[in-house]
Amino acid sequence: MAVEEQEKEKEQTLMDHLIELRDRLLHMVLAILIVFVCLFAFSEDIFTIAAEPLLNLMPEGTSMIATGVTSPFLVPFKLVLLLSVLLTIPYLLHQIWSFIAPGLYRHEKRMAVPLLTSSILLFYCGIAFAYYVIFPILFGFFIGIAPEGVAVMTDIGQYLDFIIAIFFAFGIAFEVPVATFILIAAGITTPDKLAGKRPYIIIGAFVIGMLLTPPDVISQSLLAVPIWLLFELGLLMSRIFLKGKKTENVIMETDDFTMIEESSYFHEGDMPDEPADKPQHSNDTVDDSDDEHELSDEEMDRLLDEAEQEEEDNSQRDDESTDENDVADSSDDGELPKKID
Numbered sequence: 001m002a003v004e005e006q007e008k009e010k011e012q013t014l015m016d017h018l019i020e021l022r023d024r025l026l027h028m029v030l031a032i033l034i035v036f037v038c039l040f041a042f043s044e045d046i047f048t049i050a051a052e053p054l055l056n057l058m059p060e061g062t063s064m065i066a067t068g069v070t071s072p073f074l075v076p077f078k079l080v081l082l083l084s085v086l087l088t089i090p091y092l093l094h095q096i097w098s099f100i101a102p103g104l105y106r107h108e109k110r111m112a113v114p115l116l117t118s119s120i121l122l123f124y125c126g127i128a129f130a131y132y133v134i135f136p137i138l139f140g141f142f143i144g145i146a147p148e149g150v151a152v153m154t155d156i157g158q159y160l161d162f163i164i165a166i167f168f169a170f171g172i173a174f175e176v177p178v179a180t181f182i183l184i185a186a187g188i189t190t191p192d193k194l195a196g197k198r199p200y201i202i203i204g205a206f207v208i209g210m211l212l213t214p215p216d217v218i219s220q221s222l223l224a225v226p227i228w229l230l231f232e233l234g235l236l237m238s239r240i241f242l243k244g245k246k247t248e249n250v251i252m253e254t255d256d257f258t259m260i261e262e263s264s265y266f267h268e269g270d271m272p273d274e275p276a277d278k279p280q281h282s283n284d285t286v287d288d289s290d291d292e293h294e295l296s297d298e299e300m301d302r303l304l305d306e307a308e309q310e311e312e313d314n315s316q317r318d319d320e321s322t323d324e325n326d327v328a329d330s331s332d333d334g335e336l337p338k339k340i341d
Contacts, residue, residue: 024095031091036084043076047156050079050163053135057143058152065153075156082164086127090120111185119178126174127167134166134222141218166219169212173227180234184242191239194231202228 039046048055051064058064066072085092093116101109146152183189194201202224209224 021099024099028088028092028095031088032081032084035087036081039080039084040077043080046083047076047079051156051159053131054139054154054159057136057139059143062151062153064156064159066157067155068157071155071157075160079160089123093120115178115182119175122174122178123171126170126172129174129226130163130166130170134170134219135163137222138166138219165212169209169223170226172212173208173223174230176227176230177234177237180231181238181241184238191235191242194235201231205231 055064066075068074097112097116101112104112143152180194184191184194205224205227206220208227209220209222212223
């Protein structure tokens with residue numbers, strides 16, 4: 001009966017978690033839906049604002065076009081839906097955090113809150129950087145290199161796909177400081193090791209820029225350079241805030257106490273300290289307190305001779321103990337031990 005009750009309690013606990021997860025997902029969907037309904041009435045104005053960096057640079061007498069039958073409706077609809085998700089990101093992360101926070105330790109909560117906040121702000125900063133800095137440079141370059149006699153009239157569907165890709169690329173790229181900080185805080189690597197791998201990180205930034213941006217060198221460079229600078233920012237922040245941080249293994253933590261097992265970690269090339277009560281040879285005249293003291297050839301020969309002599313003495317004592325054991329065995333068998341002169 002006790003086993004059945006325990007299983008029933010576990011099933012109820014799991015069911016409670018599933019119900020809570022369902023409720024929070026419904027709240028997230030409802031929040032997106034409410035923001036979407038409020039913004040959909042201004043969908044045309046929102047698309048005009050999104051297309052403003054390109055419209056301001058287009059030649060006079062040209063405009064954007066819609067090649068699809070449903071593009072005039074679906075493109076603003078898609079843009080408003082995306083904007084609704086972006087605006088509700090703080091609330092969505094709050095719901096996710098409320099669901100997983102009860103299962104975290106106190107020190108994990110203290111670290112997660114500023115990291116989540118900074119992640120949201122950096123994501124928004126990446127989108128703003130792309131809109132106000134990258135788009136004017138990028139569109140001005142594309143329009144300026146158009147061949148003579150070619151009228152630049154971009155399809156609104158292709159334009160929306162392009163700016164969404166750029167927005168997400170720069171939003172994710174601006175999370176590099178947070179990712180760098182987490183790697184160092186988790187003990188996976190150190191600031192010195194990351195600084196030593198800077199050339200590889202710069203090359204990786206250009207590879208990421210190539211994969212996340214349209215196939216042109218300008219947009220690739222405009223994404224790779226900020227990634228590199230943001231990596232340096234994350235490296236600097238980790239050196240400032242994680243300086244002198246001890247590595248701790250939290251065994252158990254409650255609201256009343258924290259049980260921590262401190263473990264000694266050594267950097268590469270370091271050796272653990274010698275114990276204070278390490279036995280030393282009585283005839284050893286070498287000063288062990290000086291770590292940089294080097295033994296001379298005579299001292300090395302003397303130490304080797306002493307080691308060989310000690311080994312011979314131990315071997316002789318082992319032989320004597322073996323003879324005594326043989327004598328004791330013979331006496332046990334009823335034979336009188338012979339007199340040893």
